[in-house]
Amino acid sequence: MYTEVLKVGIFLFVLCFCCGLNPTVDLTASASQCSGSRCGECLITEGCAWCKDRNFTGTRCDNAARMNSSGCLSIVHRKEHEIIYIQDKDFSDGGPGQDSIQIKPQHVKIKLVPNKLLSVFKVHYKIARNFPLDVYFLIDPSFTMRELQSSLKNLSKSIAKEIENLTTDFQFGLGTAMDKVILPFTRTSPRYLDDPCSGAGLGTNDTCEPAYSFRHRQTLTPNITAFENALDDIRTTANLDKPEGLFDGLMQAMVCGRKIGWRNKARRMLLYATDINFHQAGDGRLAGILEPNDGECHLSAKGYYTKAEIQDYPSVGHIIQKAKENNINIIFVIGGNSSQLTNQQVRNLYYDKLAQLLPGGTPGASQLSTDARNILNIVSGNYKRLRETVKLVVNEDIEELDVKMYTNCRTGGRSADRTNICSKLTIEKWADFTPVIQSNFTACPENRNLTFTIFPEGLEERVQVDVEHVCDCDCQLEPEAEPNSAECSFNGTFECGICKCNPGWIGDRCECDNRGTVEEACGTDNGICSSAGQCTCRKCECFKGYSGDKCECNDENCRTYDKLLCGGLSRGRCVCGTCVCNENYTGDACECLKSEDPCKSNNETICSGNGACECGRCVCNVGFRGRLCNLCTHCPGVCIDNKDCAECVAFNQGLYNSSVCKQRCKNVETAPYLQPATAEDQNAPVTIKSCIIEDSFGCFIYFNVHDSDESRKIVVKETKWCPAGPPNLLLVGLSIAGAILLIGVILLIIWKLLTTLYDNVEFSKFEKELLNPTWEKSENPIYKECVTKIDNPMCDSGFNPDEHDDKILIQEMEVDTTLSEKQCHAYEKTVDTEDEK
Incomplete structure (x- = not known):
């Protein structure tokens, strides 16, 4: 049913x-x-079917429609x-x-x-109504978290009662974690080892508990009283730096399943309570700790973590990995009275994103109230959320x-x-x-x-x-399959219409004995089947291009002609590395034609008498070329022989008239300029000879002769070059005399212009001097007047002739001594010019 x-x-x-x-x-x-040699191999592809008829000759692996059209009656489907x-x-x-x-x-x-x-x-x-629940409390035992310890003790029975509404099968466990007892994480002097809170001014008469990394205090138990007593035993401790090493305790609480008391079939919750950020992998190097955390349990008989000062802190990824492996749902609870960071900052910076990466899909860390009394709601609320959500992986x-x-x-x-x-x-x-x-x-x-x-x-x-x-069809399995069937020569199993041969037998009907060593049947010095085939049924099946009993002949190692092996099938074939030529060909690559017919010209002459016929082709003597050696491109007279045609076609001159020119010069054409010609067919190369011929007028004609195996073409430049005649001596002499005369006239004109300009400048200067009034007062240094005026210098010095006795001198000078003082300076002595002379 x-x-x-x-x-x-x-x-x-x-x-x-x-x-x-x-x-x-x-x-x-x-x-x-659809492909496959057996039924199961065929049907592994969706849409394919197998025909298991005994005598079916078509394709056995195909789609069902094609099977039906091919006449198959027994079709095997997936x-x-x-x-x-x-x-x-x-x-x-x-x-x-x-x-x-x-x-x-x-x-x-x-x-x-x-x-x-x-x-x-x-x-x-x-x-399940009463699914088992294990809750382990991992608490930060610092002074700022003391309210949580107190609230847990006061509310432990309330928490248990609240959880009883969800499940009656639960257990509580307890552990505390602080930090590694090594500098710079914890003070290591004897005073602080015994009392890490010494001198901290915590306002309490009790000394703190000696420093430690992690201590497991209470194995998971349903006894609430034992849990409360474990809470009473917690004493405050401290470390030196701000972050704390709760990751060490978290790792030990997850991996020490037997000592913690985790049950195999229970929901596991680990409540991690602190008010500060955490140390992680790499921080241990500050204390010289280089050994990475191994993720193993290292708890002593008293519950202390024994490798805290030997191994580094776990990484975030390591914590996530171990949480998944051990099915631990970690709940972060952030609270306390830390003065370094606010609880909100600690949550946002360190724990919210980490909580989202852990199993259980926690949206973030939980906030602990000031008096820590909301721990009841945190525990019950998280359990409800975990219980009501399932993620299958x-x-x-x-x-x-x-x-x-x-x-x-x-x-x-x-x-x-x-x-x-x-x-x-x-x-x-x-x-x-x-x-x-x-x-x-x-x-x-x-x-x-x-x-x-x-x-x-x-x-x-x-x-x-x-x-x-499931890869095999039913017809591949007994009882449908027939082992050692007569259909398979008693050497194989008949299944799904074909034979599956026993080891050592091959063939469609398993008729071929493949037992014994391959070397015995097909071995050679060069390997099995000369490394050029496969040994099948104790015989060599040669690869393409090889032949012989043991594939010792390479039928593709012959010489080639015209890029074809032995010249192609029309000339010969390659047999065991040697060309076997057809009747009309010879040579190592069947490259030679035995007949001389291709070398004969119209007059039955071999290569025009200018060469020899070898392998059906003309080998021309020096100076001749062409298929029949009928062309002599560089022989003397090529240019002379074509001069008359070049003249009559290009310039309508020379020996040939128009009628003769049209008849004899059909291969002549003109071009504005000459350029080399190239052949499109490499088998018929073109040879160009350049010619320069002087005509009867003394001009030079340029043309090219293009010779190929089949024809000759002449290209003439449309213009010819005519050199100039002898020079005219009379004209040259007159030209030189005229040039000299012209230069002389030009020089005279220049001289005349310069003298005229100079005279004009001097005349203008003379006119300016005439207009100058000082000209009249000046004396002509050439002209001498009859009367000479002499200024008496003594008048200016106050000379009085009456005071001197030299009256004789004055009388001799016939000077009037009665001159007034004003006239003293202007007296004159008249001298007869003729007497002076």
């Missing part, structure tokens, strides 16, 4: 799933994709998936003497067909399989979403998950069986899934 209901449910779910999920997987295959429920216990709320069961089925086996989607397998999750990445998780918990069953998380669950409302599984193989794997688990994150409950890849 259960099986029939399951089949109906599977059919309905497939219909709904195909409409709701709409997985984007291409499960079709064209005929060209199988369907098969799900076997090995353990499928119903849900259980647990309680005294009962195990809680929240997930089902617990163990299934799936016979999976490769490259085919499996979407009918379901996993159900339901909250696969234990590891499986390369062979593609597993995708779908659920309809968000839509209430109307459609399925691709998600592995369900929230807001209750005892009455559970979640249904659908793992969509597919293998993507092009060939059946060697390891056809594998196992993986599906589990709720943070819990130990598991769904074990055993997968067996």
Whole structure:
């Protein structure tokens, strides 16, 4: 009855799933994709089928439509998936003497067909009323966290009572963590080792507990009184720097399962309470600690962490890894009265983002109130959140399989979403998950069986899934398969219409004995089948290009002609490295034509008498060329022979008249300039000879002679060059005399202009002097007047002639001494000019 209901449910779910999920997987295959020598290899591709008729001669691996058209009667199609429920216990709320069961089925086996989607397998999750809960409190024992210690003791019974409303099976445990007892993290002088709070002024008469890294104080227990007593034993301690080493304690609390008391099947909550940031990997180098944290348990009999001063702090990634491995849900509680940073700053900077990375999906750290009395709500609230949310994960990445998780918990069953998380669950409302599984193989794997688990994150409950890849058809298995069948020469199994030969036998009917060593049958000094073939059925099957009993002949190692082996099949063929030529050819590469017909001219002359015929081609003597050696491009007379045609065509002159020119000079043309010509066919090269000929007028004609094997063409430059005649001596002499005369005239004109200019300048200067009034007062130095006027210098000096006795001198000068004083300066002595003379 259960099986029939399951089949109906599977059919309905497939219909709904195909409409709701709409997985984007291409499960079709064209005929060209169908391949395989056996039935199972063929059907591994979706859309392919196998024909198992005994005498079928067509392609056995193809799509069904082509099989039918080919006349196949027995077609093998792909199988369907098969799900076997090995353990499928119903849900259980647990309680005294009962195990809680929240997930089902617990163990299934799936016979999976490769490259085919499996979407009918379901996993159900339901909250158990009394599912076990383990809560471990990891507390910062610094002075600023003393309120939490007090509140935990006062509220421990209230916390227990609150949790009893959710589950009756719970346990509490306790541990404290401070920091490594080494500088610079903790003072190491004897005074501070015994009392780390010495001189701190904490206002208490009690001394602090000696410094330590982590101490496990109470194993998980349902005895609330024992938990309270462990709280009473906590004494304040301290470290030196601001951050604290709670990560050491966190790691030990997670990995020391037996000493902490974690139960295998329980939800594990670890409440981490502090008011400051943490040390992490790398900080240990400040104290010279270089050994990384190994993530192992190192607790002494009294619960102390023994490798605190030997190993470095754990990293954030290491904490996350161990939390996932041990299914620990870490709850960060931030509070206390630290003066370094506010609680909000500690949360934002250090713990909120870290909480989101840990298992359980905690949105952030919880804020502890000033009196720490909200610890009750923090514990119960986080447990409710963890209990009401489930996240199904696969234990590891499986390369062979593609597993995708779908659920309809968000839509209430109307459609399925691709998600592995369900929230807001209750005892009455559970979640249904659908793992969509597919293998993507092009060939059946060697390891056809594998196992993986599906589990709720943070819990130990598991769904074990055993997968067996179904790669064989039923006709490959007994009783349909016939071992040692007569159809296979009693040397193989007849399966699915073909023979699968026993070891040592090969062939379509296993008729070939392949036993014994290959070296014995096909060995040579150069390897099996001369390394140029395969030894099949004790005979060499040579690769292409090789022949012989043991492939010792290389039929592609002959010489080539015209880029073809032995000149091509029309000339010969390569046999064991040597060219075997056809009847009309000879030579190492069959390159030579035996007949001399291609070398004969119209008069049956061999190579025009200018060469010899070798291999069907003319080899011309020096100075001759052309296919028949009929061209002599560089022989004397080539230019002279074509002069008359060049003259008559280009310039309508010379010996030929127009009628003769048209008849004899058809291969002559003109061009504005001459340029080298190139041949398009390399087998018929063109030779160019440049010619310069002088005509009867003394001008030079330029033309090129283009010779090829088949024709000759003459190209004449449209213009000719005519040199100038002898010079005219009379004209040259007259030109020189005229040039000299012209230069003399020009020089005279220049001289005349300069003298005229000079005279004008002097005349203008003379006119200016005439107009100058001082000209009249000046004396002509050439002209001498008859009367000479002499100024008496003695008048100016106050000379009085009456006071001197020299009257004789005055009388001799006939000067009137009675001159007035005014006239003294202007007296004159008249001298007869003639007497002076």
